[in-house]
Amino acid sequence: xxxxxxxxxxxxxxxxxxxxxxxxxxxxxxxxxxxxxxxxxxxxxxxxxxxxxxxxxxxxxxxxxxxxxxxxxxxxxxxxxxxxxxxxxxxxxxxxxxxxxxxxxxxxxxxxxxxxxxxxxxxxxxxxxxxxxxxxxxxxxxxxxxxxxxxxxxxxxxxxxxxxxxxxxxxxxxxxxxxxxxxxxxxxxxxxxxxxxxxxxxxxxxxxxxxxxxxxxxxxxxxxxxxxxxxxxxxxxxxxxxxxxxxxxxxxxxxxxxxxxxxxxxxxxxxxxxxxxxxxxxxxxxxxxxxxxxxxxxxxxxxxxxxxxxxxxxxxxxxxxxxxxxxxxxxxxxxxxxxxxxxxxxxxxxxxxxxxxxxxxxxxxxxxxxxxxxxxxxxxxxxxxxxxxxxxxxxxxxxxxxxxxxxxxxxxxxxxxxxxxxxxxxxxxxxxxxxxxxxxxx
Amino acid sequence: xxxxxxxxxxxxxxxxxxxxxxxxxxxxxxxxxxxxxxxxxxxxxxxxxxxxxxxxxxxxxxxxxxxxxxxxxxxxxxxxxxxxxxxxxxxxxxxxxxxxxxxxxxxxxxxxxxxxxxxxxxxxxxxxxxxxxxxxxxxxxxxxxxxxxxxxxxxxxxxxxxxxxxxxxxxxxxxxxxxxxxxxxxxxxxxxxxxxxxxxxxxxxxxxxxxxxxxxxxxxxxxxxxxxxxxxxxxxxxxxxxxxxxxxxxxxxxxxxxxxxxxxxxxxxxxxxxxxxxxxxxxxxxxxxxxxxxxxxxxxxxxxxxxxxxxxxxxxxxxxxxxxxxxxxxxxxxxxxxxxxxxxxxxxxxxxxxxxxxxxxxxxxxxxxxxxxxxxxxxxxxxxxxxxxxxxxxxxxxxxxxxxxxxxxxxxxxxxxxxxxxxxxxxxxxxxxxxxxxxxxxxxxxxxxxxxxxxxxxxxxxxxxxxxxxxxxxxxxxxxxx
Numbered sequence: 013x014x015x016x017x018x019x020x021x022x023x024x025x026x027x028x029x030x031x032x033x034x035x036x037x038x039x040x041x042x043x044x045x046x047x048x049x050x051x052x053x054x055x056x057x058x059x060x061x062x063x064x065x066x067x068x069x070x071x072x073x074x075x076x077x078x079x080x081x082x083x084x085x086x087x088x089x090x091x092x093x094x095x096x097x098x099x100x101x102x103x104x105x106x107x108x109x110x111x112x113x114x115x116x117x118x119x120x121x122x123x124x125x126x127x128x129x130x131x132x133x134x135x136x137x138x139x140x141x142x143x144x145x146x147x148x149x150x151x152x153x154x155x156x157x158x159x160x161x162x163x164x165x166x167x168x169x170x171x172x173x174x175x176x177x178x179x180x181x182x183x184x185x186x187x188x189x190x191x192x193x194x195x196x197x198x199x200x201x202x203x204x205x206x207x208x209x210x211x212x213x214x215x216x217x218x219x220x221x222x223x224x225x226x227x228x229x230x231x232x233x234x235x236x237x238x239x240x241x242x243x244x245x246x247x248x249x250x251x252x253x254x255x256x257x258x259x260x261x262x263x264x265x266x267x268x269x270x271x272x273x274x275x276x277x278x279x280x281x282x283x284x285x286x287x288x289x290x291x292x293x294x295x296x297x298x299x300x301x302x303x304x305x306x307x308x309x310x311x312x313x314x315x316x317x318x319x320x321x322x323x324x325x326x327x328x329x330x331x332x333x334x335x336x337x338x339x340x341x342x343x344x345x346x347x348x349x350x351x352x353x354x355x356x357x358x359x360x361x362x363x364x365x366x367x368x369x370x371x372x373x374x375x376x377x378x379x380x381x382x383x384x385x386x387x388x389x390x391x392x393x394x395x396x397x398x399x400x401x402x403x404x405x406x407x408x409x410x411x412x413x414x415x416x417x418x419x420x421x422x423x424x425x426x427x428x429x430x431x432x433x434x435x436x437x438x439x440x441x442x443x444x445x446x447x448x449x450x451x452x453x454x
Numbered sequence: 455x456x457x458x459x460x461x462x463x464x465x466x467x468x469x470x471x472x473x474x475x476x477x478x479x480x481x482x483x484x485x486x487x488x489x490x491x492x493x494x495x496x497x498x499x500x501x502x503x504x505x506x507x508x509x510x511x512x513x514x515x516x517x518x519x520x521x522x523x524x525x526x527x528x529x530x531x532x533x534x535x536x537x538x539x540x541x542x543x544x545x546x547x548x549x550x551x552x553x554x555x556x557x558x559x560x561x562x563x564x565x566x567x568x569x570x571x572x573x574x575x576x577x578x579x580x581x582x583x584x585x586x587x588x589x590x591x592x593x594x595x596x597x598x599x600x601x602x603x604x605x606x607x608x609x610x611x612x613x614x615x616x617x618x619x620x621x622x623x624x625x626x627x628x629x630x631x632x633x634x635x636x637x638x639x640x641x642x643x644x645x646x647x648x649x650x651x652x653x654x655x656x657x658x659x660x661x662x663x664x665x666x667x668x669x670x671x672x673x674x675x676x677x678x679x680x681x682x683x684x685x686x687x688x689x690x691x692x693x694x695x696x697x698x699x700x701x702x703x704x705x706x707x708x709x710x711x712x713x714x715x716x717x718x719x720x721x722x723x724x725x726x727x728x729x730x731x732x733x734x735x736x737x738x739x740x741x742x743x744x745x746x747x748x749x750x751x752x753x754x755x756x757x758x759x760x761x762x763x764x765x766x767x768x769x770x771x772x773x774x775x776x777x778x779x780x781x782x783x784x785x786x787x788x789x790x791x792x793x794x795x796x797x798x799x800x801x802x803x804x805x806x807x808x809x810x811x812x813x814x815x816x817x818x819x820x821x822x823x824x825x826x827x828x829x830x831x832x833x834x835x836x837x838x839x840x841x842x843x844x845x846x847x848x849x850x851x852x853x854x855x856x857x858x859x860x861x862x863x864x865x866x867x868x869x870x871x872x873x874x875x876x877x878x879x880x881x882x883x884x885x886x887x888x889x890x891x892x893x894x895x896x897x898x899x900x901x902x903x904x905x906x907x908x909x910x911x912x913x914x915x916x917x918x919x920x921x922x923x924x925x926x927x928x929x930x931x932x933x934x935x936x
Binding site: 230370371389 | 861
C-alpha cells in the first residue's frame with residue numbers, strides 16, 4: 013500500500029495531458045470529482061492481495077504494464093467480429109476502445125421519454141441529472157479500480173427509463189478493443205424510475221490477440237417496483253485484462269436480475285454489489301469458464317438493508333488446464349432486515365490437475381428472523397454419471413463432455429432473452445472440446 | 455413473542471458459578487515483559503539451555519509482529535507490559551510429592567469446580583492434570599499410566615525428565631514463528647500438559663487437564679503437547695474456568711498434537727472461561743492456537759469443542775493431514791450471549807492422498823453477541839481423492855446478535871470432493887408451536903430444540919463431558935427462544 017507502483021505514478025503524472033480530452037472537462041463539479049478520485053488512486057494504486065477482498069487475485073500483471081488512454085486516431089474495427097456479437101433485436105451502442113462510435117451504433121426509434129445517450133453527450137444535455145446520479149450507487153469505499161475509472165472514464169451511457177415505462181427491446185452496450193495496450197474506461201449510468209422495466213446487455217470483446225485493459229463501472233439505480241435485468245457477456249481476448257464493477261441500488265419492491273457469463277480474458281475480475289431495500293428481490297446468476305492460464309475472479313456482495321428482501325445467487329465455474337477460478341460471495345443481512353430470505357450456491361468443476369479454485373462464500377447476519385443459507389461444492393464429474401453414459405455406448409471423452417456441457421448449460425438456460433441465449437450457447441460450445449459433437453446432440 | 459422474550463431473559467440472567475477467587479499465597483512476577491522476564495521464568499523452571507534459546511528466539515520474533523486485526527471481533531489494544539507472566543501458588547515452590555502435600559485450599563478449589571482430585575485417586579476414571587494460574591499443581595494417576603508406558607505430566611516435568619522428546623517435537627506443529635499469540639506463548643509459556651503414548655498403546659483411561667486462572671492481572675500461557683506413536687490411541691479432555699473480574703484477562707495457549715502411523719488422538723474441550731458480565735465488562739480473552747498433525751498413514755485427529763465462556767474467543771483448531779488416508783474431524787458448538795464475541799472454526803489442510811475431513815460447526819448467538827465461523831479447507835495438489843464435508847449452522851436468539859460464516863475453500867486437485875453447507879435461522883415458530891401443543895412449556899421446548907441442534911456435536915464428546923456440556927448449554931442459554 014505504501015509503495016505505489018511505477019505505472020500508478022505514470023497514470024497520475026500523465027493525467028494532466030489527457031484531462032482536457034475527457035468528457036465533461038468544462039464542468040467544474042466533474043473536474044473536482046475526477047481530481048478527488050485521482051488523488052485517491054494515486055494514494056492507493058491498484059488493490060493488492062494483502063487486502064482481504066483481493067486475497068486470491070493479484071493484479072500485479074496489470075501494474076507492470078502501461079495502458080494508454082483513448083488515442084486520437086481510432087483503430088480499424090473488425091466488422092465481422094462486431095456482427096458476430098451484435099444482438100439483432102437490441103438498441104446497440106458501440107464503444108471502440110472506450111469511446112462511443114455513433115456510426116456503428118443504432119438506437120433510433122426509442123419510445124417517448126426514454127433516454128439513451130452517450131455520457132459525453134448526456135453531460136451536455138442533462139448535466140444536473142448526471143451530477144445527481146454519478147457515483148450515487150457506490151456505497152462502499154472505492155478501491156483503486158473504481159477511483160481509476162472515475163478519474164479516467166472516457167465515455168459510457170446514460171439510460172433513463174421514465175416511470176411506468178416498459179422498454180420492449182433490450183439495450184446492448186457493445187465494447188470492442190481494437191488497439192494494443194489500449195484502455196477501455198467506460199462508466200454507465202442506468203436509471204429505472206418507479207415501475208419501469210428494462211433489459212441491458214454489456215458485451216465485452218476484443219480483436220485478434222490484443223492485450224488491453226478494460227476497467228468499466230456500471231451503476232444501476234432501480235426505483236420502486238421497477239425491474240432491471242442486466243447481462244454481462246465477457247469474451248475478451250486471451251491476453252486481455254478485465255475489471256468490471258456493477259453497483260446496484262434497489263428501492264422498495266425493486267427487482268434486479270443479473271446474468272454473468274465470463275469466457276475470455278487473461279485476468280478477469282467481476283464485481284457486483286447490490287443493496288436491497290424493503291421487499292426487493294435480487295437474482296444473481298453466473299457462469300465462468302477458465303482454461304490456459306486464465307484467472308477469473310467473481311466477487312459479489314449483497315446487502316439486505318430492509319426487511320422482506322429476497323436474494324438468490326448461483327455461480328458455476330468450469331476450470332481446465334492451468335486456470336484459476338475465484339468466487340467470493342458476501343451476503344450481509346443488516347439489523348433491520350428481518351424476514352430476509354437469501355441463498356447462495358457456488359458449484360465448481362475442476363477438469364485438470366493444474367486447475368485451482370478458491371471460493372469464499374460469506375454470510376454476515378445481524379438480524380434474527382431470517383432464512384439464509386449457502387452451499388459450495390468442488391469436484392470433478394460424478395463417476396456414476398460417466399459410467400451410466402458409457403454403459404449406453406457413449407465413449408468416455410464424449411460422456412465427460414456431455415456432462416460438462418450439461419453442467420454449464422443449466423446456467424445458460426436461465427437466460428430468457430432468446431437471441432442472447434443462443435449467442436451465449438454458441439460461445440460456450442465453441443470453448444468446450446468436441447464442439448461439433450455437442451452441436452449434433454442439440 | 456412475549457413468552458419468548460421472557461424465556462430469553464431467564465436464559466441470559468444466569469450466574470457464572472465458577473466465578474469465585476481462591477485465596478492462596480502466590481509467587482508472581484511483577485507485570486512486564488522483556489528478555490529478563492523470560493530468563494527468570496526459564497530459571498525458575500530450571501530449564502535446559504535449548505528451551506531458553508527457543509523462548510528468546512520466539513520473543514525476538516514476537517517483537518517484530520503486530521497484533522492481528524482480521525478477526526470479526528473488536529477489543530481495545532492489549533498492554534502486554536501490564537500483564538504478569540508468572541503466578542504460582544507458593545506451596546508449589548517446594549514441589550508437593552503427592553496430593554496429601556498439596557495446599558488444602560487448592561484441593562478445595564478443584565472440588566468446588568467439580569474436579570475432586572483426591573477422590574479421583576481412588577475412583578478409577580479420568581487422570582487429571584490440574585493447572586492453576588501458571589503452573590501445574592497436581593497430576594493424578596501418574597503411576598498407573600506409567601505402567602502402561604504412557605507419560606502424562608506437567609510440561610515443566612516433561613522438560614526435566616524427557617528433554618529429548620520435548621526437544622524432538624516442541625514447535626514442530628506450531629513453530630515459534632507462527633501467529634502473534636502463538637509466538638507470545640512460545641516465549642512466555644509457563645506450564646501445561648505433556649502426553650506421550652508409545653507405540654501400540656491404547657491409553658487405559660481418559661486424560662484430562664483442568665485449567666484455572668485465579669490471580670488477577672495475570673495472563674495464562676500454557677502449552678500442551680500430545681504425541682501418539684504408531685498405533686497409539688488417546689482421548690484427552692480439557693476444561694477451563696476463571697474468577698469473575700472487571701478487567702479482561704488474556705489466555706493465550708498453544709496445543710500441538712502429533713499422530714504417527716495409524717495413531718488416533720481425540721481432543722475434547724469444554725471451555726467455560728468467565729465470559730464477562732451482562733454489560734460486557736470483564737471476561738477472558740481466549741486467543742488460542744490449536745493444531746494437530748496427522749503425520750502417519752491412516753492417523754486420525756478429532757477435535758471436539760464446546761465453547762460457552764470467554765469474552766472473546768479466537769481459535770481455530772486445525773489438522774494438517776499429511777499421512778495418506780489420514781482423517782481430520784472438527785465438531786464444535788459455540789455459544790455466545792450478552793456481549794461475548796466468538797470467531798472460531800477450523801483449518802483442514804489436505805496434503806496426503808485419500809485424506810478426509812469432516813467439519814460440523816454449530817453456532818448459537820444471543821443477546822448482543824457476535825458469533826463467527828471461520829474455516830479453511832485447503833486441498834493441495836498431491837491430495838488425490840481428498841474429501842471434505844462441512845456443515846455450519848447458526849441459530850440466532852434475539853435481534854441484536856449476529857451470526858457470520860466465513861468459509862475459505864482452496865482446491866488444487868481435481869479428484870478432490872469438497873462440500874460446504876451453511877444455514878442461519880432462528881428457532882421456528884412452527885417447531886415451538888408443535889412442542890407446546892404437545893404440552894411442553896416454552897422453556898422446555900426451546901431447550902429441547904437447542905439440544906437437538908447441538909446433538910451431532912455432543913455425541914462426539916466422552917460421556918462425562920457430554921453431560922457437563924449439556925448442563926453448561928442449559929445454563930448459558932436456558933429459556934431463550936433459540
